[in-house]
Amino acid sequence: MSGVRVLVGTRKGAFVLTSDGKRENWDVAGPFFGGWEIYHVKGSPVDPDRLYASQSSSWFGQLIQRSNDGGKTWQPAGNKFVYDGVPGTHQWYDGTPHPWEFKRVWHLEPSLTDPDVVYAGVEDAALFRSADGGQTWQELSGLRGHGTGPHWSPGAGGMCLHTILLDPINPERIYIAISAAGAFRTDDGGKTWQPINRGLYSKYIPDPTAEVGHCVHRIAMHASRPDVLFMQKHWDVMRSDDAGANWREVSGDLPTDFGFVIDVHAHEPETVYVVPIKSDSEHYPLDGKLRVYRSRTGGNQWEPLSSGLPQQDCYVNVLRDAMAVDALDPCGVYFGTTGGQVYGSADAGDHWTPLVRDLPAVVSVEVQTL
Amino acid sequence: MMISQRSNVMIRVVLPQHLRTLAGVGREVTLDVAGPVTQRAVLDAVEARYPMLRGTIRDQVTQQRRPLVRFFACQEDISQEPPDAPVPEAVVSGKEPFFIIGAIAGG
Numbered sequence: 001m002s003g004v005r006v007l008v009g010t011r012k013g014a015f016v017l018t019s020d021g022k023r024e025n026w027d028v029a030g031p032f033f034g035g036w037e038i039y040h041v042k043g044s045p046v047d048p049d050r051l052y053a054s055q056s057s058s059w060f061g062q063l064i065q066r067s068n069d070g071g072k073t074w075q076p077a078g079n080k081f082v083y084d085g086v087p088g089t090h091q092w093y094d095g096t097p098h099p100w101e102f103k104r105v106w107h108l109e110p111s112l113t114d115p116d117v118v119y120a121g122v123e124d125a126a127l128f129r130s131a132d133g134g135q136t137w138q139e140l141s142g143l144r145g146h147g148t149g150p151h152w153s154p155g156a157g158g159m160c161l162h163t164i165l166l167d168p169i170n171p172e173r174i175y176i177a178i179s180a181a182g183a184f185r186t187d188d189g190g191k192t193w194q195p196i197n198r199g200l201y202s203k204y205i206p207d208p209t210a211e212v213g214h215c216v217h218r219i220a221m222h223a224s225r226p227d228v229l230f231m232q233k234h235w236d237v238m239r240s241d242d243a244g245a246n247w248r249e250v251s252g253d254l255p256t257d258f259g260f261v262i263d264v265h266a267h268e269p270e271t272v273y274v275v276p277i278k279s280d281s282e283h284y285p286l287d288g289k290l291r292v293y294r295s296r297t298g299g300n301q302w303e304p305l306s307s308g309l310p311q312q313d314c315y316v317n318v319l320r321d322a323m324a325v326d327a328l329d330p331c332g333v334y335f336g337t338t339g340g341q342v343y344g345s346a347d348a349g350d351h352w353t354p355l356v357r358d359l360p361a362v363v364s365v366e367v368q369t370l
Numbered sequence: 371m372m373i374s375q376r377s378n379v380m381i382r383v384v385l386p387q388h389l390r391t392l393a394g395v396g397r398e399v400t401l402d403v404a405g406p407v408t409q410r411a412v413l414d415a416v417e418a419r420y421p422m423l424r425g426t427i428r429d430q431v432t433q434q435r436r437p438l439v440r441f442f443a444c445q446e447d448i449s450q451e452p453p454d455a456p457v458p459e460a461v462v463s464g465k466e467p468f469f470i471i472g473a474i475a476g477g
Contacts, residue, residue: 035388059438059472060388060426076392076422080430 004326005070005368006334007051008342009038012360014053016071019355023332023346026355032074033065040107040321040364041071047115048368052077052134054105054120062104064120064134077134081105081122084141090124091153100124100144107321107364109164113171121161125152125178127190140190143176148195148212155179155215155234162320163219167226175229175244180215183231185244196244200233217260218320222269230272230299232262232320237274239299250299255286261323265348266331270298273325273333273349275318284315292335294349308352309343316341321364328369336362378404381412381457382467389427389470393420398467407462409441410453416470427470442469 006017006026013031032038036055044050051067053074064077087100103123111117116133126144128137143149152159160179167173174190177183182197195211205213215234222228231238231247235258238247251257256276265271272295278286285291290309293302316339326332333349336342340359345352381403390397401415410433417424428435433453435441440449444458444466460466 057388059386059436060392061429061436062425063392063422079425082431 003370004328004332005043005048005370006324006342006344006355007041007043007071007364007366007368008336008356008359008362009041009053009321009364010336010340010360010362011037014038014041014055014071015356015359017342017355021328023326023328023344026344028356029071031360032071036063037104038363039105040366042108042110042366043070043368044110044115044118045112048370050110050115050133052108052110052118054108056104062102064105064108066134078130078136081120081128081137082139083126083144084139088144089150090159091151093154095153097150100126102126103158106160106162107164109166112166112168119164119166119174121164121176123158123160124154125159125161125181127161127164127174127176129190140186142186142191143184143193146184146193148181151212152178152181153213163216165219165221165226165229168223169226173226173243175219175221177216177219177231179217180234181212182214183216183219183244196240197247198245199240199247200238201236201249202234204234218262220262220264220272222264225269228269228298230262230264232259232274234258234280237262237299250295252295252300252302254293254302259318260320261318261335263323263325263333265333266325266327267329268296268331271296271348272299273323274302275323275335277317283317288313288315290314290316290337292333292345292349292352305345305349305352307350308345314339319363322362324365324367326367326369332367334365334367336365338362378402379407379462380464381407381415381461382464383412383416384467384469386470386472388472389423392422392426395420407457408454409448409451409457412457412468413453438473440471440473442471443467 003020008015013034015030039054041053049070053065055063065074066077089097092098107121109119120128127140163177165175172189184193200214202214218232227243229240237251239250240247259277289311292305316337323335331348334344338361342355403415
């Protein structure tokens, strides 16, 4: 392990931050695709020089960019995302039927085994797959077609498929999450899907324990134990020990359990990180203090981590795709804010420093351990 | 209608900044457009020469202009013209360019 590359998507371009294994000094490259919204940048686990980026704008739509040299140069890939068959309708904010319309790609998840295979989570919610390095895209339409699709409705940010977790042990198993439909799982490579929302309680929907309709913000897993999932829901931090079949709340002693990000330590499957946000109507930290909370017990008991983070007058948000960990020892933890800071900790969260302070609003953060 | 029967004319097209960057070109490109020279024919030629621009100006399936993109020519907004209507003679003759504009919107 010689270093770390942090891939940052922002409202006005992408940035690539690099450092050696000490993670003390950072080189900042970018902006790439200046002026465009970069929802996500992620590298292939099997070929770290192969990166994919989601580039979009309200004016010119969606593009997919691909790099074969670790982000130094980029080439446009395919951007034709067409829903399979007749798209049908989902629920609009007011409960009326609304046609499925492609808007943008929120999340790109490269395959764990093949650098040319990559999944895309899109708005309006659907999952696409490319087997040719992003040149062409095919919808895995069993997700939208499994039965509850007409009842899905958008969250405040749009009806986005924002989380894709590939099971490193069972290649046929994929978890996804949609705001505000909930979490789903396939056990046959994406042909058929089932909702996995039992145990979630959402008091803001008519039936708080409904099969679908929950505003899941993010799900995380540890690669060694893919049946154990951690979820940051709109409100509530949740845990499942049976691949999503049942969930239980592990918010415990958090000062607020609203938030967006959640991630798991690279070497300690029971160590989990969240960034509590005051409420769904005030998207900023409690009391103007930016704090990461860490649980070393798989939830319920949480400790605030604040060393190096602003502890007064801080009113940024940390969006759902904006936290990641590296695989070095000790584990590095990184997150980006809507204020344009990317913070990193080279000691599993005990101490934090800004890698860069004044980027555009950060939408996503991914880390490659090189 | 004589205009629409012409074939293989050189059309000047001015692209907005983001699409210039994406296509790796300057402010204005010159394209060989097979007649009849319509809005659709101009856009077909743009996308054939610069395939990375597919989907950025009009939807790839419906061919509808993206809502925040406009087409100007000869000091007029021709965005609402039917896609198969002839473009102005001054564009066909190369005297005036066909402007593809990103609407002034947002912050």
